Amino acid sequence: MDSLLLDIVIKVIFALLFVAVIMSLAAYSVLGERKVAxxxxxxxxxxxxxLPGISAIPVLGPQLVKLGIWQPLADGVKFLFKEDPLPGHVNKLYYCLAPCIALVPALTTMVVLPVGQYMDGDVVKPIILANVDIGILFILAFGSLGVYGIVIGGWAANSKYPYFGGIRSSAQMISYELAMGMSILPVLIWANGPNSGLAGLSLFNIVESQQGMWLGVWMPIPAFIFLVSLYAETNRLPFDMPESETELVGGFHTEYGSFKFGLFFVGEYAHMVIGSAVFTILFLGGWNFLPDFGIESLHWLSDPWALMPNWLGGPLSVIYFIGKTLFFVFLFMWVRWTLPRFRYDQVMTLGWKYLVPGALICVVAYAIIIGLWDIAFAIDQTPAIVE
Amino acid sequence: MADSETNLVTINIDGNEHSVPNGMNLVDACESVGVEIPHYCYHPKLSVAGNCRMCLVEMGMPMRDRATGEPVLDDDGVQKIGWMPKPAIACASKTMPGLHLKTKSDLTKECREGVMEFLLVNHPLDCPICDQAGECRLQEFATDYGRGFSRYVEEKNVKPKRTKLGPRVTLDDERCILCSRCVRFCDEIDENPVLGFTERGSYNTLTCFPGTQLDSNYSLNTVDLCPVGALTSTDFRFKMRVWFLKPTPSICTESSAGVNTEVWSREGVIYRITPRRNDLVNDTWMADTGRALYHQVEAENRMKSFRVDGNRASIGEATQRVRELMSVGPVAYVGSGQMSVEEQWMLRKLAEVEPGAVHFVYHQGEGDDRLISKDKTPNLRGGLLTGLLKTLPETHLHALRDQLEKGEVKTIVCFGEDLVKAGIGPDLLKKANIIYLGSHRNDTTDIARVLIPTLTVFERSGSFVNQQFRLQKFAQCVPGPAGLLPTTALLARIISEIKGDAYTAPSNPMLWREMGLAIEQFAGVEFAKIPATGLELDSSAFAQLPFVEEKGWHYEPAAEPAGAESSAH
Amino acid sequence: MADFLFFLFSALTVLSAFLVTVSRNAVNGAMFMILSFVGMACLFLLLEAYFLAALQVLVYAGAVMVLFLFIVMLLDADKARSVRPDRLTIVAATVGGLMLISGLAYVTFGPSAAPSTELPAITEMPQNATAENIPFTTASRSFGYGLFTKYMLPFQVTGFLLLIAMIGVIVLSKKIDASGDEPAKQKVAKS
Amino acid sequence: MAVKVVDRSPLNFWEKTYMPQVLGGLKITLDNMLRPKVTLQYPEERPTIPDNYRGVPTLVRDPNGREKCVSCQLCEFVCPPKAIRITPGDIDDSDENAHVEKRPKDFEINMLRCIYCGMCQEVCPEEAIFLQDIYSVSGYSREELVYHKAKLYELGGTLPDQHYKWDRKKEAEEKVAAGGHH
Incomplete structure (x- = not known):
């Protein structure tokens, strides 16, 4: 019982740590967005x-101020202390519920997100809150719940622009979820191939299976489809239909202010951070240092963390992983400030007429390729098909 | 001149035929048909001096053969026009049949440019500080007929500025264009010849004769007359630019002469009062004392709040208290000649609802045989016409005093009259309940139980009947203090409070419809259609009353109906 | 612990399912339905059917109900008048409901009910498992293996059935006028 | 007018995917990112204000320190948003500028109403009001932003005056007073 209690306490502490890291990453993504813009x-x-005190430190203090390090603090405090309006015409329950619904799925998905590795004896184990078998499904499932925040928020605000935002969002999310789900099938086919043991849908196994080559390199089209769908799912430009300031004022959150708006805002960035992490895991080899091309003697190149002591290798793998993730967060912003917004019909056309068929073709093509690969190189390990 | 009104002749101005009265001054004749002849020295009410030369026009008559008297025809068979070789001043000419004028010819234009150039030689270009700017004839004609640039490079004359001609008039000699209107006014109209020109040539200067000053009560008319900014009113000087001011037609309440005025205000503040031309009442003149009357609007002793027993109250509380006080015992009313006809009519309605004797005070003072009569109220005759008065009132309210002493009157409703001054001692007044409706404080207001502030003549509209039994309208010039109502509305409210029915504020046209039906002399009068120059009423019913007014400029104290008037000049 | 969770989630599921049927506001109904699905997913979790739980959330809560909500909001179903069912419908629904309940009761408590036996031990996928000896585990791989081997035919038939349904929906929703032609496509301004 | 329909040139495969354009765009923004910044750190660094800038309207004095405004109220008249309010007043005889006769007793400009159109400057016959280079107006209350005469003169300062109208007038008056030719 004590060990169970201890287990729970440790898990809670870890969870809090994860939340803290993800939330501060989201907060600093906001700063990053402003800086990149x-x-x-x-x-x-x-x-x-x-910040009084710290900013008074000579040399370092002013430098930090110049970088805008304290800006997210100020933003957060501002959100907290602003007047919290509750418009008279809204559906109060859903109006208040929507921002929570927007943020919670983003934070829930991180439960199954491996962020690094450590050595337990000889066995490589992931740094993860719950190493479940259905990791990617879990992420997709909860990611798909994120749309409710926007839809409910847009509807509960009971005015026309938020409503348009909500409607657009629901259609867009459903469309791109399909392409997204199908684009990762080749990854799973590969990860569950004969070379990789009995992997299942665990994200850790997917990372492990990429030591030879990052999947993004030889599955560029699924990677691209996934990335585009990810942009659409996180409502980032060029797909920010729900918000589209130019036509819908503030889109679904037009009627929101103060901390409720802040939750939407942070939720969007949390989605972005998690999405980038998932992309890194699926297509960029996770925390694998560099691809080793399947050559055994080069294994140190892909997994140098295993050779280091745990206290060094673990954190380094996490840092490397976060670094890769942050690059994609940066890419999100870079794209945002480069591309104009799609028209709604273009969004739908792209989703249904190009990405979904493209993903389907990729599934078929990579299934054939991987099947042939198996036959050619690992025929004897292929599971036999019994009746 | 009497027959000139009917005797129309045809003259030709710039090629167009116009019908104008025969023998009319050419400047006026042209103005009556919409052709402007610029002029400075000419004034329709003054003698013709002809010294400004601005009204030079080309004149001609149809040619006739001297010997035979036959018309001389040109090749087309049209009678030739014999144009005078030099231009002539229009102001010194009169219309005659067949007269031809050129007001826009090159010669005329050149003449005007020349005159303007001479006038501007020594005229300072200080329009920014000149109070006349905006209504300056020189400014207007300089833009309309001037050359547009100056060829004068020498130093301008220096003349005295800010000369005090009199207590109310300041002269800036540099601006004077020597039109002599003011001199002629003092001479002919005011009959107080104190102004004259000294020095010669370009040093010609307007001054008062030694030992005199321009201190007549009509001195400010010279300011109105002055076409430039030379003569300025010391009171109005540097107060406000005239282009901001909005003129509103009103009637002077100084005396029963009923001088027509224009009240100039901006954003609810009155800046000056000037006479309004009415050839049947005041021509274009006005007394200086009447021009200062606007100060009463912002006077210190102005009443601005309703008071019941000395405490501030709402209008509802005040009217309620009025009803209570009026029901305690016999009521007497003290009306006033300062009330408009409409207000007097409403007072009559009140006196019918709550019967009581109506008293007036006859305010008599000095008259000047011109535009200030001996009766110091503008509308005593309104009281007669509305039936409040049967005969002329006394100067003192002795009858009311006697009644008070006997206890026959418990409540007095007083309209702006100072009862203490009217001969009722304060101790006696304290025995009665006094309801006072008036605009300013006085000895009586200290005693009054209910004080109801009213609007001054500038803050309400209505009509007065002057000494000639001429019904004249005055319009609201500025908004009254917040919360105050016109006396007609106040009376309507008191009446409805007493009767216990719903209150609606009566409008003047409404009241006039009632009065037109009820009062013989007002039959057919519509408020909106009372002309700007007033409407003469049938005064035969009051012909025998011994009014105190003496002969004025346009008034004969007639035993005959007052309408027949003879022009003083 | 497990019992407590079971009762908690069953209560959640049943209660919210009940609320779906009685709530007047269509959006409230849809939200309760989502809650009900989530509750059911939790029950699947208690049964260690993780794959099924994830699919439940992904497909029903994540996709199907979003569409429902989309339609409800688009039609502004709040304003829809409440229809009082006629007598026949009430009778039929009552009879049908009673039959369903009695059937369920019979299956659960009746003589032919499945005996209350221990569930087979569900284990982790052994590290050394090969294709031949994949046991029945909680792992999604074993789930997939079963689907593509033992249950291949039902799986294919179900898939075919869904395909037919999809084609049917498309055909029905595409309006074809009397002449048999498709209605002219509306011109979309090319920007 | 003849209409000529110009066909769009057909796109090749890569152009149809739009990817080269997207990548080109990304390159442009990346290049921009690496360029030096153009931001002006406002309160510390100030932009150079061009001479004909229309900032806050101010009242100016002539080189003798005389207030040039004679309260002709033309600016008040012309001001489109009615931001100007002048209380005219005369100059005391004992004043050294008595020859000017008139000056504003108070001169208010409501900076919240002012639209910086410059019509007051244009209309001023005495060249007494100028829209100068002050562009940053702030205050804690509405009353504070109604600038009065003292403040307006403080902002305006003294401008080199090209016109010596009033000085010449004074000289002429003095000459006459001294018995000279007038």
């Missing part, structure tokens, strides 16, 4: 917010 536009970005 300003850089692209030839500006400097937030560089004024100072």
């Amino acid at each position: 300003s850089w692209i536009q030839g500006r400097v970005g937030p560089n004024r917010t100072a």
